[in-house]
Amino acid sequence: MPQLNGGGGDDLGANDEMISFKDEGEQEEKISENSSAERDLADVKSSLVNESETNQNSSSDSEAERRPPPRSETFRDKTRESLEEAAKRQDGGLFKSPPYPGYPFIMIPDLTSPYLPNGSLSPTARTYLQMKWPLLDVQPGGLQSRQALKDARSPSPAHIVGPFCWEFPGQSDLSLHQFHLSNKVPVVQHPHHVHPLTPLITYSNEHFTPGNPPPHLQTDVDPKTGIPRPPHPPDISPYYPLSPGTVGQIPHPLGWLVPQQGQPVYPITTGGFRHPYPTALTVNASMSRFPPHMVPPHHSLHTTGIPHPAIVTPNVKQESSHSDISSLNSSKQSDAKKEEEKKKQVHIKKPLNAFMLYMKEMRAKVVAECTLKESAAINQILGRRVSPDPRRRLRRTVWKPESWYMFSWVTLVHLLLTFQWHALSREEQAKYYELARKERQLHMQLYPGWSARDNYGKRKKRKREKQQAESNDLSAPKKCRARFGLDQQNNWCGPCRRKKKCIRYIQGEGSCASPPSTDGSLLDSPPSSPSSVVPSPSSKESKPQTEQMQPLSLTMKPAHQPLHHPHLLAGPSLGQLENSAAAGKTPAASSHNGALERADVSSSRQPGSSVASSMARPSAALCHSRSLHPSAAPQPLSLVTKSIE
DNA sequence: CCCCCTTTGAAGAGA
DNA sequence: TCTCTTCAAAGGGGG
Numbered sequence: 001m002p003q004l005n006g007g008g009g010d011d012l013g014a015n016d017e018m019i020s021f022k023d024e025g026e027q028e029e030k031i032s033e034n035s036s037a038e039r040d041l042a043d044v045k046s047s048l049v050n051e052s053e054t055n056q057n058s059s060s061d062s063e064a065e066r067r068p069p070p071r072s073e074t075f076r077d078k079t080r081e082s083l084e085e086a087a088k089r090q091d092g093g094l095f096k097s098p099p100y101p102g103y104p105f106i107m108i109p110d111l112t113s114p115y116l117p118n119g120s121l122s123p124t125a126r127t128y129l130q131m132k133w134p135l136l137d138v139q140p141g142g143l144q145s146r147q148a149l150k151d152a153r154s155p156s157p158a159h160i161v162g163p164f165c166w167e168f169p170g171q172s173d174l175s176l177h178q179f180h181l182s183n184k185v186p187v188v189q190h191p192h193h194v195h196p197l198t199p200l201i202t203y204s205n206e207h208f209t210p211g212n213p214p215p216h217l218q219t220d221v222d223p224k225t226g227i228p229r230p231p232h233p234p235d236i237s238p239y240y241p242l243s244p245g246t247v248g249q250i251p252h253p254l255g256w257l258v259p260q261q262g263q264p265v266y267p268i269t270t271g272g273f274r275h276p277y278p279t280a281l282t283v284n285a286s287m288s289r290f291p292p293h294m295v296p297p298h299h300s301l302h303t304t305g306i307p308h309p310a311i312v313t314p315n316v317k318q319e320s321s322h323s324d325i326s327s328l329n330s331s332k333q334s335d336a337k338k339e340e341e342k343k344k345q346v347h348i349k350k351p352l353n354a355f356m357l358y359m360k361e362m363r364a365k366v367v368a369e370c371t372l373k374e375s376a377a378i379n380q381i382l383g384r385r386v387s388p389d390p391r392r393r394l395r396r397t398v399w400k401p402e403s404w405y406m407f408s409w410v411t412l413v414h415l416l417l418t419f420q421w422h423a424l425s426r427e428e429q430a431k432y433y434e435l436a437r438k439e440r441q442l443h444m445q446l447y448p449g450w451s452a453r454d455n456y457g458k459r460k461k462r463k464r465e466k467q468q469a470e471s472n473d474l475s476a477p478k479k480c481r482a483r484f485g486l487d488q489q490n491n492w493c494g495p496c497r498r499k500k501k502c503i504r505y506i507q508g509e510g511s512c513a514s515p516p517s518t519d520g521s522l523l524d525s526p527p528s529s530p531s532s533v534v535p536s537p538s539s540k541e542s543k544p545q546t547e548q549m550q551p552l553s554l555t556m557k558p559a560h561q562p563l564h565h566p567h568l569l570a571g572p573s574l575g576q577l578e579n580s581a582a583a584g585k586t587p588a589a590s591s592h593n594g595a596l597e598r599a600d601v602s603s604s605r606q607p608g609s610s611v612a613s614s615m616a617r618p619s620a621a622l623c624h625s626r627s628l629h630p631s632a633a634p635q636p637l638s639l640v641t642k643s644i645e
Numbered sequence: 646c647c648c649c650c651t652t653t654g655a656a657g658a659g660a
Numbered sequence: 661t662c663t664c665t666t667c668a669a670a671g672g673g674g675g
Contacts, residue, residue, distance in 0.1 A: 349668060350666095350667055350668045351655085351668075352654095352668060352669075353653065353655055353668070354653075354654065355653035355654055356652090356653075356654075356668060356669060357669095359652070359653080359669065359670080363669080363670065363671095374650085374651090374672050375650080375651070375652090375669075375671045376649085376650040376651040376671085376672080377650090377651075378651085378652090378670075378671090379652040379669085380651060382651095382652065382653095383652035383653055384651090384652070421652080421653070433654095436655085440655080451656085451657080452666085453656085453657055453658085453666095455667060455668085456656085456658080456665090456667075457657095457665095457666070457667095458666090458667085459648095459666070459667065
């Protein structure tokens with residue numbers, strides 16, 4: 001297998017990988033266009049926050065009208081250009097139109113990657129998780145396709161065919177034809193129902209088809225209990241506006257944020273109110289560090305007994321509504337005693353930021369669609385930043401040597417397109433920023449004296465102490481940075497590349513006897529030694545323990561790996577998605593391109609069908625490469641979370 | 646039982 | 661002012 005040549009600025013191979021490893025580091029910012037895009041991104045986000053703050057009192061105005069487009073347009077244009085260019089680079093101009101109009105952060109996976117099919121696990125080494133996700137009628141046509149995908153963010157029965165489960169025990173003859181058949185499964189599209197604030201109204205409409213009553217008449221159904229829930233009262237402030245007499249009848253409007261639990265973010269207590277946090281505010285007022293007089297006056301909800309969820313006590317977990325009722329009947333004396341005991345343990349949590357709010361809402365949906373339960377992996381799907389520049393690497397991932405999560409292209413593209421925070425439109429994100437702002441406001445009202453520093457260091461206290469102990473023990477031997485310098489970052493261990501603690505330095509107390517790490521992730525870095533890349537049993541054993549424990553990255557360097565147990569390597573990964581263009585052009589890649597072109601023709605891909613093509617191309621790549629390498633079965637549409645023995 | 650993982654964003658700490 | 665660190669949620673997994 002030819003190695004990627006290490007030189008050449010335009011070579012998207014190893015060199016780019018090297019660059020990418022400096023992500024979040026110092027040198028990635030040297031990519032000027034990227035840094036400008038980053039700045040734009042920051043500006044956009046800050047503008048979202050600012051707009052959220054400045055527009056807090058004007059709820060009737062449309063979000064789109066209030067948002068000055070130039071900034072966003074500039075950013076999007078830049079990003080789009082970057083995407084287009086990257087796509088052209090990687091597929092020779094197959095992408096004739098902007099990949100994702102309006103969604104610049106979505107990277108089209110490297111469908112030409114030769115490593116996709118080879119990077120699949122042996123079927124015997126995997127457990128195939130059932131994938132349940134809406135089958136989208138992804139037809140060519142950017143916006144429509146995107147809308148269909150966006151609909152999938154709030155899957156409705158109209159989108160979900162069955163609970164359709166794909167199981168691919170590694171033997172499925174996944175072909176482009178089949179793929180398209182799958183995507184041709186008739187689904188009901190209702191693009192007109194796609195509200196620009198889809199994620200915010202999913203609570204009210206996600207479970208309903210267009211044939212259902214209009215939103216204002218709809219009642220939501222708890223996805224788990226099936227109990228209908230009334231929609232958000234439109235003119236009731238979603239934050240703590242309920243009077244004592246109504247709280248028992250109207251679910252907390254923020255309950256949509258946690259549809260999974262059916263519990264509001266800031267729960268309602270006493271009198272049967274549901275709340276995830278056990279401590280009622282009235283109780284908290286006495287329990288809190290803050291005296292009762294600090295609690296906001298009567299007009300605030302908390303004075304009615306509605307607690308703030310940020311108040312938690314270490315000893316008490318979430319209580320159900322019936323437990324609230326039962327607690328009323330239980331001995332109040334014991335409660336009082338407990339409360340007194342808790343007084344010293346009250347912990348007021350930080351208000352959730354926009355992304356946390358979004359994640360809280362979407363996590364359940366991701367789980368529902370792919371049965372993936374590990375939050376770390378879900379969070380990656382939800383929040384992984386897709387760089388406009390495909391050459392840039394992203395962060396290490398949750399992929400562990402002992403737990404391989406295999407995403408097929410289709411699955412991954414779907415998940416990313418559907419749930420990724422960065423795939424949200426500006427307006428959609430703005431809503432979460434707005435929510436977060438109100439969260440903070442309410443938090444400030446409820447806990448005027450609270451400061452984030454109150455919680456600062458509580459969690460990491462032990463960790464810091466441990467780190468301090470470590471730093472004291474070690475007499476500052478040279479770390480990778482000092483040892484190899486910036487010019488030889490390929491020799492750095494993974495943590496050093498990420499500006500983390502040098503694992504060699506720790507484990508070897510200054511010695512760097514171990515082969516250069518692969519970014520702590522076996523896949524994430526251009527391996528200086530191919531044998532160190534693949535976690536084959538032998539190589540794994542030879543690897544330092546600390547390195548074994550390093551999480552595998554989604555981004556791998558398959559070009560260096562096909563000779564080394566490619567079946568052990570992950571299939572399409574998030575990293576590949578975003579860095580796909582960075583993959584070196586191998587002969588296999590070229591052949592993929594050819595196949596893709598033919599596949600595109602055969603699938604009658606229309607110009608501008610970026611989403612459709614992006615969805616189809618992986619299959620094409622899978623199919624083609626499978627035909628080329630029948631022994632290397634492509635990783636099918638499944639999530640794999642089984643340890644490799 | 647506690648901590649880690651993983652994400653973004655907010656905010657504190659420190660240089 | 662800038663950079664770095666911590667904490668919010670979540671649940672599986674490991675020690």
